[in-house]
Amino acid sequence: MNNSQLDATSSIQAYFSHSYRSEDREVNLPFWELFSKEGFFFTIDPKSDTFIIPQLERLMRYSDCFIAVVTRRSKEFTKIDNITLSKPQTIMTYSPYIAFENFLAELAAKPRLLFVEHGLDSNVFGTDECVHTFRRNFFDKDKDNFEKIVHNFANQVRTHVSYNKQLDRSAYTRKAGILLQESQDPSGYSSELINRIKGTLRVGGYSSKIIPPQINNGLQEFIRQLDDLELIVIDVCDAYTTADALAVIHAKAIPCIRIAKFNSNNSLDMSKSQGLLKDYFIENDIPIITWKDDVEELITNLLLYLRKFQQELTPLDTLEKGNKYFKSAGRKPAKIFISNPGSLNPLALELVQELQTSNIQYFQYQSNSSIEVGRKWEEVLEQELRESNIFVALVNEDYHNSKYCQKELRVAFERWEKNEVTILPYLCERTRFPDLIRDHIQGQAVHALTRDRIVRTVADQIEKELLKKEDPKMKETRSEITKQSESKKKVLFLASNPSQTQQLKLDEEIRSIGEKIRASEYRDNLDLVSHFATRPDDLQQMLLVNRPTIVHFSGHGNKDGEIILMDNNRKPKSVNAAALKSLFKTLKDNVRVVILNACYSKIQANAISEVIDFVIGMNDSISDDAAIAFSASFYRAIGFGRTIQEAFDSGITAILLEGISEEDTPEILIKQGADASSTRLI
Numbered sequence: 317m318n319n320s321q322l323d324a325t326s327s328i329q330a331y332f333s334h335s336y337r338s339e340d341r342e343v344n345l346p347f348w349e350l351f352s353k354e355g356f357f358f359t360i361d362p363k364s365d366t367f368i369i370p371q372l373e374r375l376m377r378y379s380d381c382f383i384a385v386v387t388r389r390s391k392e393f394t395k396i397d398n399i400t401l402s403k404p405q406t407i408m409t410y411s412p413y414i415a416f417e418n419f420l421a422e423l424a425a426k427p428r429l430l431f432v433e434h435g436l437d438s439n440v441f442g443t444d445e446c447v448h449t450f451r452r453n454f455f456d457k458d459k460d461n462f463e464k465i466v467h468n469f470a471n472q473v474r475t476h477v478s479y480n481k482q483l484d485r486s487a488y489t490r491k492a493g494i495l496l497q498e499s500q501d502p503s504g505y506s507s508e509l510i511n512r513i514k515g516t517l518r519v520g521g522y523s524s525k526i527i528p529p530q531i532n533n534g535l536q537e538f539i540r541q542l543d544d545l546e547l548i549v550i551d552v553c554d555a556y557t558t559a560d561a562l563a564v565i566h567a568k569a570i571p572c573i574r575i576a577k578f579n580s581n582n583s584l585d586m587s588k589s590q591g592l593l594k595d596y597f598i599e600n601d602i603p604i605i606t607w608k609d610d611v612e613e614l615i616t617n618l619l620l621y622l623r624k625f626q627q628e629l630t631p632l633d634t635l636e637k638g639n640k641y642f643k644s645a646g647r648k649p650a651k652i653f654i655s656n657p658g659s660l661n662p663l664a665l666e667l668v669q670e671l672q673t674s675n676i677q678y679f680q681y682q683s684n685s686s687i688e689v690g691r692k693w694e695e696v697l698e699q700e701l702r703e704s705n706i707f708v709a710l711v712n713e714d715y716h717n718s719k720y721c722q723k724e725l726r727v728a729f730e731r732w733e734k735n736e737v738t739i740l741p742y743l744c745e746r747t748r749f750p751d752l753i754r755d756h757i758q759g760q761a762v763h764a765l766t767r768d769r770i771v772r773t774v775a776d777q778i779e780k781e782l783l784k785k786e787d788p789k790m791k792e793t794r795s796e797i798t799k800q801s802e803s804k805k806k807v808l809f810l811a812s813n814p815s816q817t818q819q820l821k822l823d824e825e826i827r828s829i830g831e832k833i834r835a836s837e838y839r840d841n842l843d844l845v846s847h848f849a850t851r852p853d854d855l856q857q858m859l860l861v862n863r864p865t866i867v868h869f870s871g872h873g874n875k876d877g878e879i880i881l882m883d884n885n886r887k888p889k890s891v892n893a894a895a896l897k898s899l900f901k902t903l904k905d906n907v908r909v910v911i912l913n914a915c916y917s918k919i920q921a922n923a924i925s926e927v928i929d930f931v932i933g934m935n936d937s938i939s940d941d942a943a944i945a946f947s948a949s950f951y952r953a954i955g956f957g958r959t960i961q962e963a964f965d966s967g968i969t970a971i972l973l974e975g976i977s978e979e980d981t982p983e984i985l986i987k988q989g990a991d992a993s994s995t996r997l998i
Contacts, residue, residue: 326355326474327355327356327357327633328354328355328356328357328380328381328470328473328474328477329357329358329359329378329379329380330351330356330357330358330379330380330381330382330383331358331375331376331379331381331382331383331417331421331426332351332356332358332383332384333382333383333384333385333386333413333414333417333418334384334385334414334642335385335387335389335411335414337387337389337840340385340387341642341643343385343387343433343452343455344385344642345639345642345643346455346459347385347431347462348635348638348639348642349635350459350462350463350466351383351466352634352635352638353463353466353635354466354467354469354470355470356383356470357631357632357633357634357638358379358631358632358638359375359629359630359631359632360629360630360632360641360672360675361375361624361627361628361629361630367598367601367831367834368620368621368624369574369596369601369603370547370571370572370573370621370625371571371621371624371625372417372420373420373424373569373570373571373572374546374547374571374625376417376420376421376424376426376569377424377569377571379426380426380427380473380476380477381426381427381428381429381469381473381476382417382418382421382426382427382428382429383428383429383430383469384414384417384418384428384429384430384431384441385430385431385450386410386411386414386430386431386432386433386436386441387410387411387433387452388408388409388410388433388435388436389408389409389410389411390406390407390408390409391406391407391408391409392404392405392406392804392843393405393406393407394845394861394862395861400857400861401861404861404862404863408435408436409436410432410436410440412598412599413598413599415440415441416595416596416598418430418441418442419595420569422442423566423567423569424569425569427446427469427472427473427476428442428446429446429448429465429466429469430442430446430447430448431448431449431450431462432447432448432449432450433449433450433451433452434449434450434451434452448462448465450462488546489544489545489546490521490522490523490546491522491523491524491525491544491545491546491547492517492522492523492524492525492545492546492547492548492549493524493525493526493527493541493542493545493547493548493549494510494513494514494517494524494525494526494527494548494549494550495527495528495529495548495549495550495551495557495561495565496510496513496526496529496549496550496551496554496556497528497529497530497554497556497557498510498526503609504577505551505554505577509611510526512611512615513549513615513618516615516618516619516622517547517549517618517622519619519622520618520619520622520623520625520626521622521625521626522546522547522622524549527541527542528556529550529551529554529556529557529558529561530556530557530558530561531558531560531561531564535564538561538564539564539568542564542565542568542570545570546570546571547570547571547572547573548565548570548571548572548573549572549573549575549618550562550565550572550573550574550575551574551575551576551577552574552575552576552586552588552589552592552593552604553576553577553579553584553585553586553588553589553604554576554577555585557588558588559588559589559592562588562589562592563592566592573605573618573621574593574596574603574604574605575604575605575606575607575614575618576604576605576606576607577606577607577608578606578607578608578819581815582608582813582815582818582819584606599830599844601827601830602823602826602827605617605618605621606823606824608819630669630672630673632673637673640673640674640675641673641674641675644674644675644676644782650676650677650705650706650781650782650837651677651678651679651700651703651704651705651706652671652676652677652678652679652704652705652706652708652778653678653679653700653701653704653706653707653708653724653728654667654668654678654679654680654708654710655707655708655709655710655721655724655725655728656680656709656710656715656721657712657714657715657717657718657721658682658714658718659712659714660710660712660714660715660744661682662767663710663744663767663770663771664680664682664710665680665682666767666768666771667680667708667710667771667774667775668680670771670772670775671775671778674775674779676778676779676782679700679704681697695972695973696973697720697724698727699969699973701724701727701728701731702727702731703956704728704737705737705738706737706738706739706740706778706781706782707724707725707728707731707732707737707738707739707740708740708742708774708778709721709725709728709739709740709741709742709750709753709759710742710744710774711741711742711743711744711745711747711749711750711753711759712743712744712745712747713745713747715747715750716747716748716750722750725750725752725753726752729752729756732756732757738781739753739757740774740777740778740781741753741757741759741760742759742760742761742762742770742773742774743759743760743761743762743763744762744763744770745763746763760773760777762774804840804841804842804843805841805842805843805865805866805997805998806842806843806845806862806863806864806865806866806906807829807833807842807843807844807845807864807865807866807868807951808845808847808858808859808862808864808866808867808868809826809829809844809845809846809847809868809870810846810847810850810854810855810858810867810868810869810870810871811825811826811846811847811848811849811850811869811870811871812848812849812850812851812869812871812872812879812880812881812882813848813849813871813872813882814872814880814881814882814883814886814887814888814889815882815886815887816887816888817872817880817888818872820870820871820872820940821940821944822848822870822871824940824944825870825913825940825943825944825947825948826844826846826870828944828947828948829844829868829947829948829951830844831948832948832949832951832952832955833951833952833955835952835955836951836952836954836955836956837955837956837957838955838956838957838998839955841955841998842951842954842955842998845858845862845864849882849886850869850871850881850882851881851882851883851884851889852881852889852891852895854881855881855891855899856899856903859899859903859905859907860903863905863906864906864907865906865907865908865909865997866907866908866909866910866911866954866997867900867907867909867910867911868910868911868913868947869910869911869912869913869914869917870913870914870943870947871913871914872888872914872915873912873914873915873916873917873920873934874890874915874916875916876890876892876916876919877892877893877916877917877918877919877920878890878891878892878893878920879891879896879912879914879917879920880914893919893920893922893923893924894923896920896923896924897923897924897926897927900924900927900928901927904927904928907928908928908929908930908995908997909928909929909930909931909932909960909997910924910928910930910931910932911931911932911947911950912924912931912932912933912934913932913934913938913943913946913947914934914938915934915936915937915938916934916935916936916937917933917934918933918934918935918983918985919933920933921933921983921985922985924985925985925986925987926987927987928987929986929987929990929995930960930984930985930986930987930990930992930995931984931985931986931987932950932964932982932983932984932985933982933983933985934981934982934983935980935981935982935983936978936981937981938978938981938982939976939978941974941976942971942974942976942978942981945967945970945971945973945974945976946967946968946970946971946982947967948970949963949966949967949969949970950963950964950966950967951963952966953966953967954997954998955998957996957998958996959992959993959994959995959996960984960992960993960995960996960997961984961992961993962993964982964984964992967982968982
């Protein structure tokens, strides 16, 4: 079939990989105009705190092609390969997430087109057939050539789609394969557990079948069993899973939920999967759901993935929609709280959809993605009110009679008086404004407008408020941006879980912290560095190399007030309070905060607080769940520019919201002369 025989106006669904940074906004927009003109569109899913690789694999599989605009960014390196640098060096590089998505596109055999900024090694992304170089300040001069490149690529994709769509029988089958070997050992994958996994998949909308995780009856038969699958669940470390089966699954680019159960030695055997999964470890994100004995935790994590799969995607299928989305890139993040009575829910939900299109984070109690099933909704409501930056009041007569709306307004007004929130009130029907608004805040009557115009009016005002917040940042020169990058606050996460000690959820903790930092307002100002299997000598090395602002230790502690590291044989090695105090006295440099997320660590914290401004320790034993909840919420607050005290209080609140009775266990100890209530790290 010739290109001339194809429908040159048919839409092309693309997986569009790009920078989210404000300084790259004006780069994304002209490229989007070129792609939109040729019929390309893409989808976005609701924002999430969790980086879920199977969702990326699904989106890639459903896309017709992969397009990317790869921009330069500065990054501080402390080591290159295995060589530790004597002094950190800032080097221009690219986003590892764009590189990973390009890898997924190659694996899925999608047509690819990448524009890579001049100065980067374009060979990383492919050959000259699909990779082209652009110069940030010379786009207008190169535009005609880029138009031809995009036009030719559109024809190539339409040809590809016309032949391959009819061959791809597995994209929307709703069939899943469970590649787990049934075990008689009740602590392994028993028939009962496998049935629970089947039931979980069924709840998520998939029918499933059991497939042995080995190639026993020939490669052809194994491939045939995979042919109609839309999803796979497999333990990548299980003794029964063979390396050749793993290789085939990954080569076929089937979306895959990778799980791994700790063995009797509390370790994971990665020998078969390490090479295959090497490309899937990005920054601090872990591509595997790990579990030990807690089946409920495994099922909960599977449900988390499946819920993500079920979320509605928002198509950006016009130039205007794409422009709104890209203009939001790097915008100072803010959460919008929408307050409305039940009678205005249809209007509020249309506003929610508009905010989703503009990539604006929101909270509206009736929205499916706002409150998780099973949570205490009043507590969530209170927390969202306290964390919101803009409060939108959609007012009609029912607003005055709703005790919940009145409570929301009172809390918002208290924060407004402290300059903590912006209030945007709208009269959506003929009535009066509440007294708190009428006497103090300018509102707008929109009841004469159509619903579409009301939504547009409110959304435009929200956009203006967010741009006000962004303006100072947009005026930065490139040198100021570089300077800002070099002044990042570094979080050094040290973890140790020696043999012969209880297995801790250290991977889950670092993942949760990383997710909260990435979702925070000042995520670009925080750099999370992790070091596992920490030995006593590693403490000095990591402090010298990284010069962190926050030092976070996660692991075991004992009742004598010692933290437990490991020796060269992975055996427990205790470190007492005097030794840690001496360490921080000698190497404190930029350290402002030390967190000892280990049982009975208050004794250590007391000693360290004599030389470090703020130290958090535990006055008793602390569970994994409480430790993770506290840590993740603490760093989220830091990432939103809150004070040390507010971040600590946020961690305590997170423990309470999880229903864990350990809110009195963490304690903050403050060096004489320091003030946690006024100190911000960002």
